[in-house]
Amino acid sequence: MKRFRRHGQESQRDRLKQELFQFNKAMEHGFPHQPSALGYSPSLQLLAIGNRSGAIKLYGAPGVEFMGLHDENAAVTQVHFLPHQVELVTLLDDNSLHMWTLRAHKGLSELLEIGRFMLTGPPGAPPSVTRVTAVLAHSSGDLLLLGTEGGHVFVVEVPGFRELEERNISLDQVASSVPDDYIGRRNLEHVEALQENPVNPNQVVIGYGRGLMVIWDLEKQCAIQHIPATQQLESVWWTEDGSYILSSHSDGSYCRWMVGGEDVNEEEEKSDIPYGHFPCKAISKIVQLPTVEGPPFLLFSGGMPRASYGDRHCITVIHSKTHVALDFTSRIIDFFVIRDGDTGDPSALVVLVEEELVVIDLQTEGWPVIQTPYLVPLHSSAITCSHHISAIPLKLWERETARRDGTGGVHGEMAGQRWEDDELGEPVMSGDHPASVTDRRRSSSGPESLALLKSDSSGYMLKTILKVSSHELSSSLTNAAQQLKSSEVVLGMRQRIDQSVKPCLLWMLTMRRLAPHNATVTAFNFENSLPHTRTHAQWMDRVRLDWLR
Secondary structure, eight states, X not given: OHHHHHHHHHXXXXXXXXXXXXXXXXXXXXXXXXXXXXXXXXXXXXXXXXXXXXXXXXXXXXXXXXXXXXXXXXXXXXXXXXXXXXXXXXXXXXXXXXXXXXXXXXXXXXXEEEXXXXXXXXXXXXXXXXXXXXXXXXXXXXXXXXXXXXXXXXXXXXXXXXXXXXXXXXXXXXXXXXXXXXXXXXXXXXXXXXXXXXXXXXXXXXXXXXXEEEEEETTTTEEEEEEEOOSOEEEEEEOTTSSEEEXXXXXXXXXXXXXXSSSGGGOOOOEEXXXXXXXXXXXXXXXXXXXXXXXXXXXXXXXXXXXXXXXXXXXXEEETTEEEEEEESSOEEEEEEEESSSSSOEEEEEEEESSOEEEEESSSTTOOEEOOSSOOOTTSSOEEEEEEEESOXXXXXXXXXXXHHHTTSSOOXXXXXXXXXXXXXXXXXXXXXXXXXXXXXXXXXXXXXXXEXXXXXXXXXXXXXXXXXXXXXXXXXXXXXXXXXXXXXXXXXXXXXXXXXXXXXXXXXXXEEEETTEEEEEEEEEEEETTEEXXXXXXXXXXXXXGGO
């Protein structure tokens, strides 16, 4: 009886804790966990990221963020903005489609889910008939084309999610128009890609997994051209002038096909393998964008030789005589290109990988990386401690802000505009964040590599102020300490701000665990001296660790 009575008392205690201590998550900082999909709207200038837990986040101007969460605990596999609309469509791995919109409520904008839809096949049909594998948001803003695993293309009217059965494209319709010698050799398989003709919105290209591509006229409901590729298809891109279609394949090659003209169906397949004739990885996505003056930009992900670069995650950028392979530290989710206007030159390459968002400046020589004002990857290495600092002295805050602005820490040119650090300044993307800058807070994190990251958390977003690495200090350890094979782990940190004498003086302490009974504490002294910051370090061995308690 005592055991059951004690259990009841503990339950009562838990209920009291829940009533007295309401810990609710107010906001999130850092990079989304396990991203799985990427979308971008050139008209809204909004970036959307979906993750495996069913969350979707929208990013606009620095400080402008929206978050939505699907009721289903399913991964977001695709995100598509409706052209020139404020709606976007998400596809989950449970085959459900969801419509989201931005609406004003009490002077603020909210991300709301306004509809959901799931394809239903005829009675007795296998699930593959309606399993969505490709989505095309038509330029009219009124239609969604859904390619399925069974090879069919369904046409759905939005935003009401009404299926237009009379406009659906069945696999039998396509197969009946394909040459007999091709259809006899292979099955068409699933719909891998859907692309709209930039010149004629009534024409779309349907790419099937086995390699066949069919240009279909939506108005006449018939096929007008067949492109009989023989390699497994990965992606399709229609050039801006509508003259060519680019297809990328599983063997690391891509092909260029002419659209229209005479005897186009008899055109020979001429593939280009950028990295040689040795076995290469698949080119999962290919994009070609023209320039006002000069040759176009060609960008594709993958395609590297399997033997020597099989474990690399690369995006290749080719422009004129410049050929660069960008190597990323984690798997590439997706990428897109920002342009100067609707038809201007490419200005920036935005790449979403599993651990970070990378922006490459395509208008500056050398194609440098632009430091983004948000989506800071706090977990570049495992975080073992953190410290929150509030009530920062105003003079210290102003000097740190001036140092950050003077060194251009979070500024960069992108799409002809600026990454603006001032939360009341000109945004690079849509939206405005009128946050007050009187709330001065800072967070310090200590990753296991002993890199100190000072971040400004006064607003909604987390902005990097300073990053200090102890890599150089670790090289000065004695041979005896090196023989200990120390595990460099930050166990704690404290800081001291002298408000009366030197407002710009900040001490941050980190501890390195060298051995079970040995410890080293490093004291960093940051002195502001524009345009650079001097950092001094002092070593104190075997000190008392009372400051960690």
